[in-house]
Amino acid sequence: MIGTPAACAISPHQRSQRLLVARRFPRGFPKVDGKVWQVWTASRQRARTAAQFSPQEVDALHGWISPTTILASDLQNAYWLSDDKPTQTVALKEIYGDPSR
Numbered sequence: 001m002i003g004t005p006a007a008c009a010i011s012p013h014q015r016s017q018r019l020l021v022a023r024r025f026p027r028g029f030p031k032v033d034g035k036v037w038q039v040w041t042a043s044r045q046r047a048r049t050a051a052q053f054s055p056q057e058v059d060a061l062h063g064w065i066s067p068t069t070i071l072a073s074d075l076q077n078a079y080w081l082s083d084d085k086p087t088q089t090v091a092l093k094e095i096y097g098d099p100s101r
Contacts, residue, residue, distance in 0.1 A: 028053065028070045030061055039072055039081055054081040 031040040031050070036057040042050040056079055058072040065071055069082040078095060080088040 028061055028064065030058065039070060053083065054079075054087065056081055056087055 027042050029040055029042075029050075030037045031052075032038075037059060038055060039053040039058060039061065040050045041053045042048070053070065054072075056072070057074060058079065059074045060072060062071040062073065065080060068084045069080055072079045072081055073092065076092060078090050078092060082088075
């Protein structure tokens with residue numbers, strides 16, 4: 001049955017992979033600075049000391065692509081924000097198509 005504990009159980013390998021990812025990736029979270037939302041991070045070891053990850057204004061965070069890159073978006077663009085590369089921007093129209101057509 002879907003939703004039963006047995007159906008939702010994960011293997012020991014999957015559990016160790018999730019723990020590895022949790023240790024490797026910092027916490028990314030949106031924080032409002034005045035009227036704009038930006039991406040901030042905090043390490044798992046020093047959760048009380050947050051730092052701005054990117055000055056890019058965003059509306060949503062979608063997850064970590066790698067240990068140094070997070071995917072975020074606003075109403076018009078998707079952003080690959082990184083601490084070791086320039087920001088990559090792709091218009092959502094290019095991803096989903098133009099709804100007016």
